[in-house]
Every structure is written in C-alpha cells, then in structure tokens.
Amino acid sequence: MTSHIQETCKQLFIDPERVKDPVAFVQRLLEEKHKHDKITSLAFNNDKTFQKALNSSFEYFINSNPRLPEFISLFVDDRLRKGLRGMSEADVEAVLDKVMMLFRYLQEKDVFEKYYNIWQNDFFRG
Structure with a gap:
C-alpha cells in the first residue's frame, strides 16, 4: 500500500502539465489523500x-x-x-482543515512560512 500511494503521488509531479498550476496540484493532492483515507476507513476498518x-x-x-511548501502556500x-467567496463557514473550515493536514506533514515548515510571507507582502504592496 505504501509503495502504491507513493507512486500515485509521484505521478502528479512527473506530468509537467500538472505542476504548472500549483493550486490545482494541491487540490489534486488533497483529493488523493481523501480517496486513500476513505479506502483505509472502508476497506481496512481504520486499522492503525x-x-x-x-x-x-x-x-x-x-x-x-x-516545491510542495511553495505550492501549499500558493x-x-x-x-x-x-x-472562499461564496462558501459557507463550514466549507471554509473544511478546506483549511485539509490544508492543515498537509502542513502537519511538512518537515520544513519554515520554507512554507517564507513563501507565504512573500505572497502576503506582494498582496499588500500591490
């Protein structure tokens, strides 16, 4: 199972078209995580x-x-x-919870912070 998941995720980065849009890339990664969470829950009864x-x-x-810390920050x-416009508060919270799950996996949280600060500074300047 481990090698299958790693190979599935690796395929996301191999395709140059998929890495052109970091936001869509992270969305696909979240969908993969959700799919495998469901499989683990339903097929393996949440076995530890x-x-x-x-x-x-x-x-x-x-x-x-x-590049993933940068992609997640984007x-x-x-x-x-x-x-988040037009989304309910519950939907917003669900999206942010999913992103936090990816953030928890990051070992280089400072890299994420660096990229996120760059994007925030650009936003407030422009």
Missing part, C-alpha cells in the same frame, strides 16, 4: 497499521518534493484571497 502506512506515505511524498493564499 494502514493509517500509519497512509500517513507515512504522504509525509514521505510531501517532504521529498522541495494554495492557501489563493483560497484566502478569492476561493
């Missing part, structure tokens, strides 16, 4: 061994790609600037 394998697979993938920025 499978949950641990799922989490370690996503943590490995996220930390093996140096996703958060996009959602906070324009993507």
Whole structure:
C-alpha cells in the first residue's frame, strides 16, 4: 500500500502539465489523500497499521518534493484571497482543515512560512 500511494503521488509531479498550476496540484493532492483515507476507513476498518502506512506515505511524498511548501502556500493564499467567496463557514473550515493536514506533514515548515510571507507582502504592496 505504501509503495502504491507513493507512486500515485509521484505521478502528479512527473506530468509537467500538472505542476504548472500549483493550486490545482494541491487540490489534486488533497483529493488523493481523501480517496486513500476513505479506502483505509472502508476497506481496512481504520486499522492503525494502514493509517500509519497512509500517513507515512504522504509525509514521505510531501517532504521529498522541495516545491510542495511553495505550492501549499500558493494554495492557501489563493483560497484566502478569492476561493472562499461564496462558501459557507463550514466549507471554509473544511478546506483549511485539509490544508492543515498537509502542513502537519511538512518537515520544513519554515520554507512554507517564507513563501507565504512573500505572497502576503506582494498582496499588500500591490
């Protein structure tokens, strides 16, 4: 299961078309995580061994790609600037909870912070 998840996520980065839009890329990554969470829940009855394998697979993938902190910061920025308009408070909270799950996997949280601060400074200047 671990190798399957890692290979599935790796395919997201191999395709140059998919990495052109960081916001869409993170959205697809969140969808993959959700899909595998459901599989673990339904097929394996939330077995702790499978949950641990799922989490370690996503943590490995996220930390093996140096561009993901930047992509996650762009996703958060996009959602906070324009993507939350017209969404209910519950929907906004659900999106931010999912992003926080990815953030928890990041070992280099300072890299995320650096990119996010850059985007925030650009927003307030322009």
